[in-house]
Amino acid sequence: MWRSGDDDGGDRAAVADRLARVVGLPADPADPPAYPWDSAAAPRPAVSAFDPGRRGVRVLAVLAVLVVGVAAFLAWRSRPQVTPAPRAETAASVPPSASPALLVVSVTGKVNRPGLVRLPAGSRVADAIEAAGGALPGADLTGLNLARKLVDGEMVAVGVPQPPGAAAPAAGTGAGPGLVNLNTASTTELQTLPGIGEVLAQRIVEYRDAHGGFRAVADLRKVEGIGDAKFQQLKDRVTV
Structure with missing residues (x-):
């Protein structure tokens, strides 16, 4: 039996739709043919080789600040420093000795070894008598102040009157x-x-x-x- 043209068009459309489902061809004959294997050749979007993201950027910024800070600290530590020269000590800054290191005293009178004795500064009359061997038995020491400090060049008379001016006067007096x-x-x-x-x-x-x-x-x-x-x-x- 002969079918009208409309029926032929509907059959062709149904057949084309079935073929498109089977082989992936376009359902509409007016569409350009597109095959499944053509999708593999389609360009893909470019992917960045390194993308740290926002969190990674923050970490990198903190590391950069730390590196700069450490470098600045090391540069400050390695800077040249000026050492002040030691102050020259003048003679005026050295206090003069108030007394000689040793005293020379003449011990006369009733002692075991009369003569010159050498004593450290600050010694007393009793020290001079002891350095001369001590007083002889019966020597009268009441006229002596045994606790008096000695001066360089003086005379200590033990048990006898000490003559006036017996001590050596200072030079130039x-x-x-x-x-x-x-x-x-x-x-x-x-x-x-x-x-x-x-x-x-x-x-x-x-x-x-x-x-x-x-x-x-x-x-x-x-x-x-x-x-x-x-x-x-x-x-x-x-x-x-």
Whole structure:
């Protein structure tokens, strides 16, 4: 039986649709043919070789900051530093010695070994007597202040009257014979001076013991009871 043209068109469309399902051809004959194997040749989107993402970028930024900080610290540590030169010590900065390292004292009188003895600075009269072998039996030591500090070049008379001015005067003082040495005289010898009694003689001895001796004749004014008038009477009769 003969079919109309419309029926033929519907059959062809159905056949084309079935073929398209089987072999993957386009259902519409007007469409360009597309085969399944053509999809393999289609270009694929390019993929980046390294994409750390936002979190990775933050980590890299922190590492970069740390590297820069460490480099700056090492550069600061390795900078050249200037060392100040040591200050030159002048002679004025060295305190002068207040006293000689050794004292030379003459010990005479009733001792076992009279003569010169050498003692360290700050020694006492008792040390000088001991260095001379000690006092002889029966020697009278009441006129000596055994606790008095010695001065370099003085004489210590043990058991005998010490002559006035027995101690060696300092260089350049021009001290003559017959002067009473304020640093070595006993209270009895001091009382031979004009206007000096037992009380003033004891004050003179106490002053020199407390101050380590007289440095100059003018220091006699510092003794209580000795004014300007009395000092004028004594200055030419005493020495240090």
